[in-house]
Amino acid sequence: MSRLRIAGVTKRFEGADGPLTVFEDLDLTVADGEFVTLMGPSGCGKTTLLNVVAGILEPDAGTVEFDGQPVDPGELPIGYVFQEPRLLEWRTVGENIDFALKAAGVGPEERDRRIEAWLDRVGLGEERNSYPKQLSGGMRQRVGLARALAIDPELLLMDEPFSSLDEVTARGAREDLLDLWSETGTSVLFVTHDVAEAVVLSDRISLMDENGAVFEELVVPHGRPRQFDDPEIHETQAELTRLFFEEVE
Numbered sequence: 703m704s705r706l707r708i709a710g711v712t713k714r715f716e717g718a719d720g721p722l723t724v725f726e727d728l729d730l731t732v733a734d735g736e737f738v739t740l741m742g743p744s745g746c747g748k749t750t751l752l753n754v755v756a757g758i759l760e761p762d763a764g765t766v767e768f769d770g771q772p773v774d775p776g777e778l779p780i781g782y783v784f785q786e787p788r789l790l791e792w793r794t795v796g797e798n799i800d801f802a803l804k805a806a807g808v809g810p811e812e813r814d815r816r817i818e819a820w821l822d823r824v825g826l827g828e829e830r831n832s833y834p835k836q837l838s839g840g841m842r843q844r845v846g847l848a849r850a851l852a853i854d855p856e857l858l859l860m861d862e863p864f865s866s867l868d869e870v871t872a873r874g875a876r877e878d879l880l881d882l883w884s885e886t887g888t889s890v891l892f893v894t895h896d897v898a899e900a901v902v903l904s905d906r907i908s909l910m911d912e913n914g915a916v917f918e919e920l921v922v923p924h925g926r927p928r929q930f931d932d933p934e935i936h937e938t939q940a941e942l943t944r945l946f947f948e949e950v951e
């Protein structure tokens with residue numbers, strides 16, 4: 703059953719050259735514990751859609767429901783991992799996570815427990831009192847992931863979270879994400895431009911065209927764990943690339 707149901711959603715912006723319709727009458731679902739990835743050309747509206755789901759932006763039409771109820775960001779714990787981790791530079795790593803937990807209404811003792819547990823879980827147990835600028839890009843991104851997961855999200859939104867990392871660090875981060883995802887069973891809506899990443903991570907991939915319309919959905923036909931170098935994975939990547947360029951070029 704779908705947990706997240708985006709139905710008939712339209713979003714317009716007032717652009718410099720008049721109104722801009724980013725997407726219109728868009729439908730998308732994410733089932734319980736499913737990992738769904740959204741791919742599409744730059745500017746087609748992927749971040750805008752995540753922001754609508756998160757309640758940061760109001761849609762002009764349509765509904766976003768979770769478990770059959772309209773999404774209320776004050777009620778539904780949604781973890782959001784951005785391309786850049788957006789850490790508060792003047793607060794320690796632990797305080798950055800504490801800030802999110804406080805906002806989610808978690809009490810002090812439980813906050814302390816979760817900060818400890820999640821920093822350990824992402825391999826940063828020693829860094830609780832460090833400041834973000836003392837960490838590498840990969841470590842900062844892991845703080846962002848710990849912060850998103852610490853609130854025990856029902857839904858995890860991820861916007862190109864590994865695109866600023868070098869490939870070796872990104873592979874480690876993707877493995878960590880898959881481990882955490884399988885442990886927590888969270889439903890994930892993920893955005894990437896990286897075809898290989900999409901195939902290795904996702905249960906299902908939705909392709910958007912430059913007009914913000916979903917024109918294809920690919921169910922990834924492989925069990926887990928998956929290896930980047932597996933020839934079958936390469937075949938699916940090639941198919942995804944073909945589907946994408948046939949439509950978008």
Ligand SMILES: Nc1ncnc2c1ncn2[C@@H]1O[C@H](COP(=O)(O)OP(=O)(O)OP(=O)(O)O)[C@@H](O)[C@H]1O
Nearest residue numbers: 715716717724742743744745746747748749750751
């Ligand atoms: N607040 C805003 N006001 C006006 N236009 C906006 C606003 N936010 C986004 N847009 C426009 O909406 C369109 C979709 O932007 P969005 O960032 O969602 O695309 P995207 O698919 O995430 O792109 P990318 O892959 O480059 O991150 C773009 O044309 C963008 O310029």
